[in-house]
Structure formats: C-alpha cells, structure tokens
Amino acid sequence: MPFVSAPPSTVHYEVDGDGPGLVLVHGVGGDADRAFGNFVGHFSGDRTVVRPNLSGSGQTADHGGELTVDLLVGQVTAAARAAVDGRVDLFGFSMGAAIAAATAATHPELVRRLVLVGGVADTTGPRARFNFEFWRDLAATDFGLFKRFGTLQGFSAATLDGFGHEGLAKSLEDEWPPGVARQIDLASRIDIRDLLPRIQAPTLVIGLGCDQMAPVEQSRVLHTGIAGSRLVELDGDGHMDWFVRPDEVAGLTRKFITGASA
Template identity: 80%
Template sequence: MPVVPTTDGSVHYEADGHGPGLVLVHGVGGDADKAFGHVVHRFGDDRTVVRPNLSGSGRTTDGGGELTVDLLAGQVAAAARAAADGPVDLFGFSMGGAVAAATAATRPELVRRLVLVGAIADMSGPRARFNFELWRDLAAADFGLFKRFATLQGFSPEVVDGFGHDGLARSLEDEWPPGVARQIDLAARIDIRGLLPRIQAPTLVIGLGGDQMAPVGQSRLLHAGIAGSRLVELDGDGHMDWFVRPDDIVKLTREFLGGGGNGC
C-alpha cells in the first residue's frame, strides 16, 4: 500500500482501478479497507478509487497532537493528489463526511463533486456531545462494552436481527484501529458550519432516517449550508447499515457522479 509524506507525517492509502479519481473518506473506527472494501469493485470499473487512512487508522502518522479537521483534510488532499490526476470526486462517510466537506471548502480546485453519507457537521449540541462523551468513556473503561453499544446504536434493529446470534457474536470480534480514541475525541468537537458556504462543488447529501450516531438532522444541516446541494433521505436505515446493504447508496452515488450539474 502506498504512502505519501505530509508536513508532519505520512498518509497511508489504497488505490484501485483506473480513470477519474474517486476518494472515499472513512469515519471513526474505520480504515481504508474496513469502511470501503465491500464497495471498491462497484466503482473501480471506471475510476481510480482512492482510500486514505486518516490519523488513528492504518499506518498513517502525524505529529501526535490533538486531531483536527484541517489535519485530516490535508491527509485526504495529499492522498488524492498522489493517486489521481486532476480534480477528484469525494465521498465522505460519518466523520469522514465532515472531513470531505472541509476538504472541498478549503481546496475547491481539488474537488469535482462531493457526496456526504450519514455525515456530521456540528457536534456542539447537548445530545451530540452527550453521545460522543459516552463513546469516549465507554471506550476508555471497557472497549468490548463500547463495541456492543456501538453495534446497537449503529445498525438498525432489522440488520442486527439479520446477523443472527452467531453472526452478531462474530461481528463483535472485528478489530478497531488503535487510534480510535483520538478519532472519537475529534468527532466530539466537530463544527464545520462556518465552512459550508465555501463549498463550490456540486454536492449530494444522503441522510439515514434511522441513524442514531449521525441523526438525519445533521444531513439537513449540511444541505441547508451548502448552496445548490441535493438532499436524499433513506427511511429506516441505520448509520452502519451501509456495510451490509450498500446498494441504494451506491446507486445514488453512481448516478450523481456520472451526471452533469449538481443533480438537483
């Protein structure tokens, strides 16, 4: 897997396929393979699919200080420029949506189109802060307990039942990246509202109606703040349902990226 240097470290990323660049940006607890390994083949037939590991995931390194959105946006930009020719399309999931939006706002020449799925924009409200503080405390006290809570909160009841007892037990054996605590800390502090009016790229916002981690109000906030953006809400989908049933999101994304204009 290739690595590109940055001012205070290096970015570890994966790249597959050929054609115009599509950069997929993961969220808290994800990495290049865990978050997007199940959909690379859905895009790689006509695109170079680039998946950077943000700080805390993979072998990406940084100065070791507190994570910031600007730091992670710089990592996304570095991987995009190293792996693709010219402007790229950006797809951001969860916290990766905030990072992708910040990348588009601060580096408009780099981003052709932007897709934000189950993304967060402002975690300063009481419920959001309470939620991520609970994540932080559970992860610090008992990471196994945190994983159980994240599973219940992240997937819709239908998907959890669909795992079955054995499948659910296996899902809790998944490895999380070693730097997840730093990512949780950043997620709890995110507020990119001031950047949204600077986004020039045509944007598709996909909200998940059953999302408890990034409630659909976050997607509506993104839509309201990004001029000309399109909002699609998928009723009933939980935050992490996309890992087991990605078809609707893949279809919406491919249609948007393949079309002209902003898809409104």
C-alpha cells in the first residue's frame, strides 16, 4: 500500500508485476480495485502495473476542496514516477481518460503510449452538464437510488440481463468511494480540447457504442483532436461492460502498446 507526496496531495496507489510501466487511471466512482480489479491480471505478468487512487478514492488525501484536472494530473505523474523508472504507457477510462490525455499533453517526457477508453474531452455541453448535475443531486438525495441509476446507465441491456435478478441485487452492495461527489463535480466541467493537439504519444482511442455516460461522440472528439491517433469503436458495449468482459479491451491495449516502435 505505497503512498507518494504530490502537494497538496498524498497519493495512495497500487503496484503489481514487474516490467515496463503501465499506469491505469480510473474515473468517477472508481478506484484502483473497483475499476481495474478484473483488468490488472491481463498485464501484471510482464508489466509493472500502477493504479493510482485519485482524490476521493482509496486513501489518497488532499486539501478537501474543489478538484481540478491539474491536481489529478499531478497525482498520476507522481505515482508513475514513484513506481517506474522511465517512461510509461498510460491507460485512462472515462473521466480518467481526460486526466490521462491531459497528462500526456503536459508531460510528454513521461508518456510512451496512450490508451483512452470511454473517455470524455468536453463535458460543458447541455446534455453532459444536465446528466452530471442530475448525478450530483441524486447522490446527495438518495445514494441508493444513485447507485441503481448508475447501474442502468453504466451497462448495456444485454449485460444487465446477464447479471440476473440476484446479480443485480448484489451489485447494489458494491462500496463506492467516499469522495464521489467531488469527482462528479469535476466531471461536470471538464474541457481538455485545447490540450489534445499537444499530445505527442501514439494514441489508441476506444469508443463504446452504447455508452450513456460518455457517449461515443466524445471518443470521436478525442480522436479528431489527437494527431495520428487510432479510433476503435465497440458497437454494442455500454460504459462499464468491459469491467465484466475485459478480454477485448485488454487485447486491443496489449496489441497497441507492444505492436509499434517506441
């Protein structure tokens, strides 16, 4: 359970495996285990896999105020440099994809390759702002209802039916990070479009065709803004389906980070 200082934060992160560095960045309501528990094993056999807990998750501590993209970028870079000697491949999911992209833009010396899954570039538009403000209000009013709504938004209909009645009921027992409200607030005001042209690392963007949380159009914005990036769209997938079936995203990621020259 290592920690690293990233003023004004103390960042809690997890490290698994040994080899070239791969840093995994979670999104709203995620943490090192909740987002990547079914994913890390695909890489820890031959990679040093670093999973920082962003503010609001795990045991990471900060000033307790409003979160910013810059603050979370500092946490990602601190954990990466503490755990790995040299450049890393960077994988970001959801809001974590925006943080990963901003990290690659502002710290090009650190990032070798970049993978963005179900990501967002701009949440300031009417639909996105409306959605995240509804999350905020619902979480503050009845967190149990918020969890149920998040499950409905997060998974495709086919995946939800696959859980079955008992599986869906059990999913509501899942523990969410204590600082999710602060993460929702940041998610409602992200706009990294001006940073995208600064990204130098080869980039793979994976869009999720049935994504209600980060609509696939956001992945297209990321792809258009990052010169030379590659876009793959998984047509039937909801935002969090890959948590349950990580093989396809893991395979695309491994092929990308190992298949081209550094």
